Amino acid sequence: MQEQTLTEGARRAIELAQRLAREESRLPTPGHLLWALLSEESMASERLASYGFLLDNVERDGLFSSVGSSDESKTEDDWDELLWHADSQARREGRGTDVSTEHLLSALLLVNSPVQKLLAKGGLRDESTVARPERLANPIAPNFEIQSAFAP
Numbered sequence: 198m199q200e201q202t203l204t205e206g207a208r209r210a211i212e213l214a215q216r217l218a219r220e221e222s223r224l225p226t227p228g229h230l231l232w233a234l235l236s237e238e239s240m241a242s243e244r245l246a247s248y249g250f251l252l253d254n255v256e257r258d259g260l261f262s263s264v265g266s267s268d269e270s271k272t273e274d275d276w277d278e279l280l281w282h283a284d285s286q287a288r289r290e291g292r293g294t295d296v297s298t299e300h301l302l303s304a305l306l307l308v309n310s311p312v313q314k315l316l317a318k319g320g321l322r323d324e325s326t327v328a329r330p331e332r333l334a335n336p337i338a339p340n341f342e343i344q345s346a347f348a349p
Contacts, residue, residue: 207283211280217233231255234302282307286303
């Protein structure tokens with residue numbers, strides 16, 4: 198994923214996740230990203246809050262590990278897979294769509310990790326629960342009359 202393809206919020210969340218990991222002398226994990234999303238004001242943090250996920254009530258211990266493994270290559274694979282899913286989702290929305298915090302949150306639901314299990318327990322089970330309703334088209338009620346030229 199290239200830097201210019203990120204929204205400002207997504208860039209901040211990724212940088213915070215990477216900084217958290219560096220502070221622990223580790224590679225970033227989905228847990229670091231979840232913690233970063235909860236720490237930043239964004240659409241993703243609002244969506245997480247609507248499901249009861251707040252920074253104060255998410256247990257940090259154990260969150261930063263990969264799927265029950267301390268294998269560094271697995272951790273790196275999880276991070277790369279997470280970024281790939283976020284980028285893929287943005288591309289599906291159309292050319293020129295930047296990766297947002299919502300794409301990052303959707304990607305967390307797709308990568309097999311303790312974070313995926315935690316989110317599923319809280320009701321966030323698949324990427325459709327993160328869909329942006331404001332991007333869905335709403336029908337417009339017609340506000341005109343059609344007059345036929347052939348009317349008597």
